[in-house]
Amino acid sequence: MTSHAAHSSGRALQAARLNDDLIVTGEAVALEVRPAAFMLRVAGGLIDATCYVIVLGAISVGILGRLDNQAQTDTLTIVTFACVAVVAPTLVETLTRGRSLGKLATGIRIVRDDGGPIRFRHAFVRALAGLGELWLTAGSVAVVAALLNGRGKRLGDLLAGTYAVRTRGADRTPPPLLMPPELADWARDADIRALPDGLALAARRFLDRTGTLDPASRAELGRRLAARVEPLVAPPPPWGTNPERFLAAVLVARRDREYAVGLRARDALAETTAELRRLPFGVR
Template sequence: MKKIDIITAHNISIDYDAATVMNRGVAKFLDLLIIFVYAFISYLIIASVFASTYNWRTGEIPEIVIIMLVIFELPIVFYSVIMEYFLKGQTVGKMAMGIRVVKINGENANFNDYAMRWAFNLVDFWVSGGAVAALFISTTDKGQRLGDILAQTAVVKNNPDQVYSIRDILNIKDRTKHEPTYLGVSKFTDEDMILIKNAITRVKKYPNEPHKELVRELAKKAAEELNLEEVPQKKLTFLKTLLQDYIVLTR
């Protein structure tokens, strides 16, 4: 599984699982299916409404029919760019597959980014039958097709393939080897502890000021929830102790 490490504008690192060729292929198929159904219904409506205006003798198509066909075809042509722009990086197919488009520099993707990806659909999919897209997605570090590379985007999974509980995250001693220090920690949730664990991991991997500030803020918030008179001086050690205490008290 390819990992995409995105550094936000605040220098915070976020890890994503890159969408696979299969993920993106199925999403594309679903989108094409939606487009086909829309086109079929649209043409049926136009044919039924304007059938009486068709000149069977000359074979000429009235201008109003041509105009209506163009209008109805616009959503088909611009489907992906419109959907990704209004659904924040997703089409219906991407939503169904749990994937979305993100900027690799941590910024929010804008219309120009989605338009660039849409423009290179011609090369990535239509001309090559998807071969160019599959080749680039399989061989690039971030699983990017040509349109993604030029737009500085990537397609990622909303949720990882493996979901860990708090008990899987840390190998904690049992009560015979660890006596809890902060008994009130049991009021916290698994999600709180996962957040703390992620913060500890981040500050170890990226010991920059934003991550250190996150640790300080979490330590302060935890101390307030535990009604401590003051925040322990060694904040990272404090958070690690909370993790150990939580597992021992709730397992």
């Protein structure tokens, strides 16, 4: 293996381990984006809060005229505040995978610390924490936390393991990998949970650059990466499997499983929402 190929692999692994601003998707695609600027987050948050207040406030005003007593009015006020502060942000960020109207307008997105899309748990924790740090304290706690954190995280992000990244103008990602047909059955049952993001990133970058490497360096680097990945996968691939095709199969399986988890979470949320709508609430 030439020194150039060795250095390329070393830089990939070093970036995955040391660069706090490197986002790694489920397919181990590196998106070298920076955390969203503080003022962008503030602007996006204000847009979101305004939208929630206007929409839910208009609905509440329409219902107020039908209420008969103060108790029902108080209940409606509490329900509206809960929807504005917790329910609406949770549903919007879960269904849009971290992109609300305010975030779309400012070109930012909420992602997990490993760069993957957020799910219901992350959105709910962020919204629940926001009840205190955004609404009850007029955003002062969130501002202080964001200014003290290198990634601009507020308390909700720290608890949920998320942060905001700038997506507008980001570099285009490579085309998705395809599953080698001869390894599809093996990959379906293989356990790849132990594969760390850094090693997956190195493998993905290697596969993206195979056409630019010297043939001897390409073969040697492929064998070395496959030798590092194989102990973390069970069962091992069939004997004689090409290292590059083995790496592609592992990354495709990793990507598809994360996507399946996201679909299950979305379906569970939709089912829960449907059940809640059928409950006999006093205020409709």
